[in-house]
Amino acid sequence: MGATQNGTSPVFGRRTAVQKLGGISLGAALLLLAARGKRVYAVAATVRHQWSGEKAQRDYYRTKPRWASWMVPQLNVRDGWSEPTAWMATIENLHRLPYIHDNFNRLLPVTKLAHHWVMVIDLRKCIGCQACVVACKSENNVPVGVYRTWVQVVETGAMVPDPAGSVVTDQGRFEPNVKRFSLPRLCNHCDSPPCVEVCPVKATFKREDGLVLIDYPKCLGCGYCINACPYDARFFNPIQQTADKCTFCVQRLDRGLLPACVTSCVGRARIFGDLNDPHSAVAQLIAQYPTAHLKSTMGTKPQVYYIGLDGALSEDGADTFNTIYPYAVGTNTEEYDDLTGKVLLETPSGGERGTP
Amino acid sequence: MPEGSLIHSGLENVYWGLMIVTYPYISGLVAGSFVVSSLSHVFHQKIFDKLAPLAVLVSFALLLAAPLTVLGDARQPTNFWELLSRGHWPYSPIAFFILIWMGYIVLMLFELYFAFRAENARRAAAGDPRQRLHHILALGSRDTSEAAAARDKRILLILSSLGILMAFLFHGYIGFIFGSTKARPLWATPLMPVMFIVSAMVSGIALMWVVYVLTMRYYGRPVERPIADGLLRYLILFVLLDLYMDAVDFLTSAIPAYTQGPTAQGFQRILLHGPDAGVYLGLQIGVGLFVPLVVWVIPRLRQSWIGGAVMSVAVLIGVFAMRWDVVIAGQVQSKISQNILVAHIPWFGFDSVQTVMGVFGVAWVVFLVLAWLFPWKPWETLTEDGSPERTQQGLSPQGGESA
Structure with a gap:
């Protein structure tokens, strides 16, 4: 109105403007839809068939290898890395167990559930042979430089001054008053997992039988779950570029097999079973022996029980124990740099830095 | 080949790099500059009337750039749609942040419209060379009366009050992303x-x-x-x-x-x-x-x-x-x-100084576009005492050199 009254060049009126704007935005929306139509259909199909079977999941990976984002490393075809269907673990969920992402109290009391998988680790029997680490890497195709389970060799106690001590230093003679432990670590499959609660896209979930798992194609790779895990059990898989962690070998468990680390344990230090079954080995062990958790003060209700866990090992370890075997100390620490020079492992995503 | 924060050398790593340092930084600038604009809109501090339009533009440009930092740090940014289609509301702070961010965007669009509506309408009516642009930005509104300006001010008061709440929520929630990580x-x-x-x-x-x-x-x-x-x-x-x-x-x-x-x-x-x-x-x-x-x-x-x-x-x-x-x-x-x-903070590549500069560059370009679109220059729109300038063609009352 103002324009026409002022006698300036007549521009289109308010209604016309709305129509034009509406037309433009409608056109843009249609263009976007057309461009993404195929993708939208693919996503819808995926949602329908997600985890409904191994074949559907493999089809999903074949059609949409979304782990291959712009960060995808140069994969070696001859090693099988080019075919995710050939190596990526499948969560079959044969028994159609429900997944939950929050309000974990719904799973309590555990006696209501068919299974409640837990692991008992008897530290008196662990000899630190690392067979479980190797078995896990082999079973789950865990890339170089990351671990789903690892065995920390740690020492508690102190060197005490002793005139007749066996250790001679510039400061005098000392006698070691220490104990050494092998401490297997893995995902604790917590009953109140902070990693699951913080996931912004519900890509990680707790299955009704107690397993904390990840739906890899949905993972945003934001790293929040990795930071939220008090046990550092999660990591970025450098091949698939998503969060990754121990699954209690769900692909074996769903077929009635034990996890690879349990079957490979030479001292039978790792015992796996159903806590809801009072006759299972784990239920018997937990009933008859004092057990402890790692970082129980975090309130995460871990489901990995340790027998013979030294109090110095159960909480944050910065002062209470001393790691001996360097492979569980972060190799990217300043102390490690000072000790050995810049030694960083070669990884598929990172290339080499320094001497491997 | 990317290097730096992606090297999985030990068992523990720094997972959130420089992009996540920039993320609360930019979000803080959004919240802070919005509050500066509300000094005029809500708290009626007359001296900041000339600054308010500029502050709104700065805040909006940075708001658009803020999520780029998170997406740039994510390993699978193409999965961003999952945030909307299956967001873990309200349990995950990051998922909740997306809701707040989108609400803030909507609020800022309204704020932009009402902060510049009167001036856009005046220019659309006044034979400005960019008449059509201003007409579109005013969404066809041509009401340049005092009553309409007073109504704009009332609406801006409500919008900005909501906006302060939103800014506090927006940035407080980012603090909560860290504060809630008990590990x-x-x-x-x-x-x-x-x-x-x-x-x-x-x-x-x-x-x-x-x-x-x-x-x-x-x-x-x-x-x-x-x-x-x-x-x-x-x-x-x-x-x-x-x-x-x-x-x-x-x-x-x-x-x-x-x-x-x-x-x-x-x-x-x-x-x-x-x-x-x-x-x-x-x-x-x-x-x-x-x-x-x-x-x-x-x-x-x-x-x-x-x-x-x-x-x-x-x-x-x-x-x-x-x-x-x-x-x-x-x-x-x-x-x-x-x-x-x-x-390890790399200079180039994923999650590096380069990408952070890129995000600031995006914010800068968006700000330039907004500043080109919207009539924010106070010497063209306001007289010395803060009332709307009625002169044609944006001549300044001081008669100084107009850009």
Whole structure:
């Protein structure tokens, strides 16, 4: 109105403007839809068939290898890395167990559930042979430089001054008053997992039988779950570029097999079973022996029980124990740099830095 | 081949790199500059009327750039749609942040429309060379009457009041992303959201001082002392608040007798005596808080332009250092092993200095586009006493050189 009254060049009126704007935005929306139509259909199909079977999941990976984002490393075809269907673990969920992402109290009391998988680790029997680490890497195709389970060799106690001590230093003679432990670590499959609660896209979930798992194609790779895990059990898989962690070998468990680390344990230090079954080995062990958790003060209700866990090992370890075997100390620490020079492992995503 | 933060060399790594340092930084600038604009819209501080449109544009440009940092840090950014289609509301702080961000975008669009509607309508009617553009930006509205302007002001008052709440929610929630992570002893403190909001105010005000002075200098306009000095006065107020928050944080996190073991240990070994001592004591506390205070207490410095520039830039550096001390220092503390981790910040590639510069570049380009679109220049739109300018073709009342 103002324009026409002022006698300036007549521009289109308010209604016309709305129509034009509406037309433009409608056109843009249609263009976007057309461009993404195929993708939208693919996503819808995926949602329908997600985890409904191994074949559907493999089809999903074949059609949409979304782990291959712009960060995808140069994969070696001859090693099988080019075919995710050939190596990526499948969560079959044969028994159609429900997944939950929050309000974990719904799973309590555990006696209501068919299974409640837990692991008992008897530290008196662990000899630190690392067979479980190797078995896990082999079973789950865990890339170089990351671990789903690892065995920390740690020492508690102190060197005490002793005139007749066996250790001679510039400061005098000392006698070691220490104990050494092998401490297997893995995902604790917590009953109140902070990693699951913080996931912004519900890509990680707790299955009704107690397993904390990840739906890899949905993972945003934001790293929040990795930071939220008090046990550092999660990591970025450098091949698939998503969060990754121990699954209690769900692909074996769903077929009635034990996890690879349990079957490979030479001292039978790792015992796996159903806590809801009072006759299972784990239920018997937990009933008859004092057990402890790692970082129980975090309130995460871990489901990995340790027998013979030294109090110095159960909480944050910065002062209470001393790691001996360097492979569980972060190799990217300043102390490690000072000790050995810049030694960083070669990884598929990172290339080499320094001497491997 | 990417390197740096993606090297999986040990069992523990720094997972959130420089992009996540920038994420709360940019979000803080959004919140802070929005509050500067609301000084005029909500608190009726007449002197800031000329600054409010510019502050709205700065805030909106940075708001659009803020999520780029998170997406740039994510390993699978193409999965962003999952945030909307299957977001974990309201349990996950990051998922909730997306809701707040989208709500903030909608609110800012309304704010942009009503802040510039009268001027756009006037220009659409006045035969401005860019008549059609202004007509579209006013969505066809041609009402230039006083009653319409008064209605705009009322709407802006409501929008900006909501916007302040939104800004606090927006930035407080980012603080909560860190504050809720109990696995990181240096993050898990209820002070985190409040500290983030206070430092957001500080950095936003400092940014508006810099942007205001630079744009005025660029267009050859006189920098008005009441605006610049008023901003610095608010800046010092919030710097004092920030100092208070830092003191509380120090007392409740750094003293072994007052806090949990890992928290005090991490604070001592990383921020006070460790790799980030320089960033914490030197940049965050020294440059970010004490330099502005020292400049402020010396009248000759305080009244000079160089003093204002030193205060603002020092604060901007100090707040970035504060973000670093939260994000990086919190992560270099190991969870299950003993030593302090090394943070690799690459210069180029994924999660690097280069990508951070890119995000700031995007914000800068978006700001230029917005500044080109919207009639924000006060010397074209307002008279000396703040009433709408009625002259044609945007001639300035001072008759100075119009850009």
